[in-house]
Structures are given as structure tokens and as C-alpha cells.
Amino acid sequence: MSALIQFLTALLFLYYLASNVIYLFLLVTAIHQSRSHQQRLGSIRLENLSQSSFTPPISLVVPAHNEAGSIVQSLNSLLTLDYPSLEIILVNDGSTDDSLERMAQAYELVPAHLLYVAEIPTARVKRLYRSLRQPRLLVVDKDSAGNKADAVNAGLNVCSSPFVCVVDADSLLERDSLTRIVSGIFSDPGCAVAAGGIVRILNGCSLADGRLQDVRLPRRPVEVLQVIEYLRAFLVGREAWAFFNMLPIISGAFGIFRRDLVLRIGGFRAQAIGEDIDLVVRLHRYLREQGTDYRISFVPDPTCWTEVPSDLKSLARQRARWQQGLLDTLWRNRDMLFRRPYGRIGLLLLPYLWLFELLEPVMELAGYLTITAAALMGSLSLTLAFQFLLFGYAFATALSVGGVLLEEITYRRYGNWRDVLRLLVFCFLEHFPYRQLNLLWRLQGMWRYLRRDTSWGELKKAGMVKSPTAASAESPPSQPAATTARG
């Protein structure tokens, strides 16, 4: 038994060491990449891009389910985006509230007799509407299939541009975000087929007329901890993986894709639990199989602001769901592992996702159990165990502070001193008990997947269209899949 514990300890230590070395490597890569991107931005004039006739048209697909409370404001905000050639396709995904009526009133919607070609099969599309006020707006009214992917696919069927940008209805794009993401894609010598922008947390910020007025850190600790997670995930993780052209995911809240390619792989997979990661992995698969030279990029400056769960129950559901989505995608694409045709995706990215993302909670739990078992058997050196835990704590904190540093040296969205200091303080607090809760939620997600339980439940958010004084009010129930801003 003692030998087993010794073996497990060594194994877990190696695992832990490897994961930390990888995170450190990703952090260093991300700092280097962010600096390069910042420098490149200095030589680009966005106004020239938005006036250029070479800037490609974009269709913005906005799936919405029971978003009556914020839909008009969201659309107002999207309609003011700075982009030369833009069509906005709002997909009303079987809303049971008065979303459609509110839109009809605000934008003078009339039935549109437009040719709808269902290149990707979806739930029944009831009707198309066009706006007498906003020629760029088209509303697709469809039955709900119970998932966001189906709604996006209906939008893909309607749109007419070569590039399609998928945005959550409860998210907020900054005015120049489309120009920025397109500039990021087309300044890339590689053949970019998709790109994701950064998703930031809206909770705590103040809005006016659907526009961001003041960027502030949320008040609730659970929201601040998510800010740190998002900074680490986007500014460190995605930036670094994209540098090696191994970006595993483009957030469902804000991403741009070549429409023809998405159609070629059959659109978003309606049965997928995490449709965003699923699509990107399938794109990698398809393009690798075709032997195409391609690039899936991450552009860190175009920003989408989204709400995150503000209570533990909703957060638990979201995290469990993300873990389910990850497991679902990895399991379905397990044949890509260590297969030569899939190159670095099969040899590096997928093994990393299996080992250090999917199995991380399992390994962490194993670590806790091993320590407990060793303590019970009297074979635990308390001093060394304490030192080891202290090292883990310090190293993880350093990585989190690294994420805040990246934010500071690049985009500095939190201008307030107090916010930055709070962020730094929370870097020290996220390891207990938040980390352990996260571990439980993720294990729960895996367990639910194994039990084939794919129900979502309701996510509670603070509500997008609130001024800071009203931020504590409850929002109407939002479409569950609209929150897949994977951290």
C-alpha cells in the first residue's frame, strides 16, 4: 500500500510539474504575442479598414431565446457597429416571451418573402421578417430545437456574406470590434478561416443606450474570480495556443468564421453539448484531412462583453456544462489522437486537452485522496506536504498575477486603481474554496455526461441593460447555450 502511495505521489508530482511548466510556457508565449500584437496595432489605422472596399461583408448571426428584456437594446447596440458592409440576422429561437413582438414594434418588422434555402437542416423556420426601419436587419422566427447550434444554423442558411460572425444576444460588442477582428484576420499571412475575439465580463460595468459607459470590476467575489479566470483563459491560453495555430476553441459568444467552410462541415452540430469547441475541433479535423494551409486565429483586442453567472448555483451548472462539452468533443474526436494526418492537433493539442484540461479535476481529486491516505497511514511528512501545497499555491497565484499583468501591459480595460488592486487581491483568494468548488462542478459535469444527462437548467445573470444602480435586479431567463463564453 505504501509503495502504491509512493508511486501515486511521484506520478501526481510529475503531472503537476508538467502542467505548471506548460502553463508557464503558455504565459511567456502569450506575453510575447501580446506585445507583438500591440506593436502591430500601432501601425494599423482602423478607419482606413472600415473605408476599404476590400473589407469583406459580414453577416452577424444573433441567436436569441426569451431575451425580451434586452433584445431591443442588444439590437440597437449591434446596429451601431462600425463596419462598412454588415447584415444582422437575429434568430428568434422559439421564444415563448414577447421578444418578437417587441422587435416588431421597435423595428417595424414585416414578413419578408425571401428565398430561404435550408442548406443545413434545422427545426422548422416559421417566417422571415425584414425591418422597414433597418434594411440591414433580418429576423428569422423558428421553432426551438432546444439548442443554440440549431438557431445559429438557421442564421447560417439565411446569411449572404462570405464571413459569418456569431454573437450571443445577451452580449455586447464594442463598436469597432468587427473592424478589429477582420483586421486581425487579414493581416495574418496564414490563410485565416476563423477567428475569435476576447470575451470580457460585463457584470459591474455601466451601460447607456446599449453602449458600455464605464468598465468596472464586478462587486460580487464570485464574479471577480471569473474575471481572473477569463483573463487567464483568453489573454494567456488562447493567445498562446493561437500562436502555434492550435486554438482549440472560439468562444460561442463572439467568433467569426468562413461561411463556406462551416457549411461544408455541416454547420454547428446540434447535438453537441459545447457547440463552440466542437465546431473548432471539427474545422481543424476537416482542414487537416484536406491538407489545406489554414489558420484559426485569436485576436485579443476586439472585445465582446458578456454577463457571467452571478450566483454559485448557476456557475456550477455552467462549469459542469463546459466540462461535459469538452468531454463530448474529445470523445467524439478521439480518433484524431496521435494520428499523423492531424499533425500538431492530434499530437499536441488533443493530448493536452485530454490530460491537462479534461482529466485535471480527476488528477486533482486523486492528489487530495493520496495525501489523505498517506496521512491516515502515517506516511505523510507534514512539513514537505505543507511546502508542496505552498508551492502549488504560490505558483498558481503567480500565473494568475501573470494574467493580470498581461491585461495591464496590453489593453488596460480596468482603469481604476481600486479595481486593479482588487483583482490582484483576488488572485490570492481564488485557490480556496473556489478552486475546490470548480473541481466538484467539473467532476459533476463528467459524471452527468457518462449518465447521458444533457439537461441545462436555468442560468441566473445580473441583467445586461441595467445601470449600475439597478444591477442587482434579476434578468429574464436567458437562453442557456447563449452563455458558452468558455473561460
Place this chain on the structure above:
Amino acid sequence: MASAFDALPAQLVLQGIVASALAIALLIAFIVLRRWYRGRYFQRLNRSTLEVRRQWSDIVSGAVPPQNWRASPFTSSIVESILLDSIEVAPPQELQQLLHCLRASGLLDERIHQARHCKGWNRRVALVALGRTRAPEAVPALAEALSDAASDPETRMAAIRGLGRSALPEAAIPIIEGLLSGELAGFPDFPIKNALASCCRSQAKLLATYLPSSSGPARELLARVLGELASPELGDELLVLATDPLPEVRASAARALAHADPDLAFPTLSVLANDPEWFVRLRAVVAVGFLEDKRKIRVLLRAVCDLNRHVRRRAATVLAKMEPNLQEILAKIVATEDRYALQAFISELDRSGRFEAVVKALESQADRRFAAPILLHSLERGKASLETPAQSAPQKVAP
């Protein structure tokens, strides 16, 4: 019994703790100090910018001698920044005065020196700033950086952006030569196209002179820019491009022919509207739409029955705008018995808000010249087929 942690290198763990704690302390110190420094820097910048702006007209006219502000690199950078911003929006008469200030103060020479001798980030900044000066003497330094095979791609991209920002026709030449020699292979198209368009806006013919000696992707790129900038005097060059073996070039020629003399352009566009490549047909159909020529209806009617839905839709868009002839066009589309063509036309009538007008006109028609009842019936039936969106893709839809 041996401890479970005996297997771990204890020294390593201790060193790890110290290193991590040190890293945290350094990172936090860096963040805090940087914030503090930036706060002070921007305060100073604002104060100095205000001061410079107060004396701006004297600085530009030379009444305040350059040596007064050149002595301080901080003030000098503020003046340069304001100068470059002003140059970008200045009308020609003001531009000369601003350029004179740049030259007389030595700022231009300094940037040229940096563009030639600096490395990395400093060189890239100098190249873009040099382009923004719009001074002809900046072009050779930018061209050198572009053709400098030893420099990194980011620097060469900065040179491309700089050349584009200069908006001078002569700045296009190094880019075109780089393209033709293959030196710019692997560079992204988008900034190159934008730079060329900016430089050749007043002299599109410059692109046409290089096209005969180009081939492959360079030819496609040059043709694409030409397609955007074309003007009526380019007619003959465009006709040659319309027969190019590269479909991208033919598509660009079609795009450009929209701006050519209709008598010259129409026959060529009619041919391109039958091109084997759908995107060439698409471009031709769009270009035909711009021509003031009655014969275009025939071409568009053929296109609205195209196998490709994008071509059909564009043709229908153009047809739906041909206001006095809408009933006649409808009759002809009905006569084709192509229900996808009819659907496309109705869609575009609806999108452009003309559907009800056509229905009313048909209903009120006394002489029934265009067999109004039949047309009305077709319209209503076509509209009804669009009421409920098709839930599966029709067979005829091409990619």
C-alpha cells in the same frame, strides 16, 4: 515507514516556493509601478500637448524656431505626432506648409535615418511614421525596407503600410515590383491591396502598365486592385483582362468594366455573364447592373435562371431595381417557367419594397397588356411558396 513525499526533491520544492513568491512580488511591483509611471507620463503629455497646441501656428510657420522644441525629445515627439495627424487630413495647400515644417525641423531626416539604420520595433515605428509624412523623399527609405530580405516580415509589413499611408503613386512601384519578383510571396493580401489602392487612387493606369508582365497570384492581386480603382479611360486594358485564363482576373475585369464606356463594356460583360466560374458570372451580373443599356435585361434574365443561387440573387437584385420595366421583366421570368428564378425575383422585389407596387399596378391594369391575371397569379403563388421557408435544400442549388 518512509514518507509519501520522500520521493519528491525537497530542495526543488523549496526553491519553487521562493521563486514563485519572488515572481509574485516582482509582478505586482511591476504592475503598480507601471501604473504610477503611466499616470504621471500622461499628465505630463497632456500638459505639454496643450502647450504645443497653443503655439501651433507659430511652430508650423517657423516663427518658433525648430531648435526651441527639437532640443526636448518629449516635445519633439508631440510636435511630430500632431504634424502627422494634420498631414493625414490636410488639403493640398496646407500640406506643403506642414511638410516644410517637417523638413526644416529635421524630423523627416531623422525618421529616414531611423528607417534605414534602426532595428526591430524602432524601425517599424519609423517606417509607418515616414509613410504618414506623405513626403516623396520618404519613398526610397520605405522601398529599401520593403526589399530588405534580411529584415523580419513584421518590418516589411510596416514598410508596406508606410508606403500605403504615403498615398503617393510612386510608392506603389516598390510594392508592385516586390509582387512581381515574388519577394512578397507569403505576405497577406489585404494590407497589400489596401496600400496599392491608396497609392494608385489617382493613377489606376499605373497598375495596368504592370499587369502584362505579371502572372499567378500577383496578377490576381493587381487585377483586383485595378477592379476597384477602374475609370472609363481604362477600357482597352480591361478588355484584355476579360479574356485572361485566371478566373480571378476575369472577375476583376468584370468588376472594373462597370465603370467603362457601356458600348465597350456591354459585349464583354455579356460574355463574362456566361463564364464557367460562378464568381465571374456574379461579378459580370453586378457590373451589367451599373450600365445604362437596355440590352442588359436579356443578360440579367439569363442570369436569374443561373444554377448558382448567388448569381440568381444578384441578377434578381438588379432586375428588381429596373423600375419602369418591372411588369415586363416579371412576364419574362414567368415565361422561363423557372420557379427559383421567380422566387429570387419576388424575394428581391420584397426586399426592395416594390412588391406591393407591382401587385397594385397589375391589379389596376386596364389593357391587360402583360396578361396581368396570369402574372398576378404567378406572383401570389411565388409569394405563397416563400411564406413557409423551405426546410430542406432544393436540388438545383449549386454551391
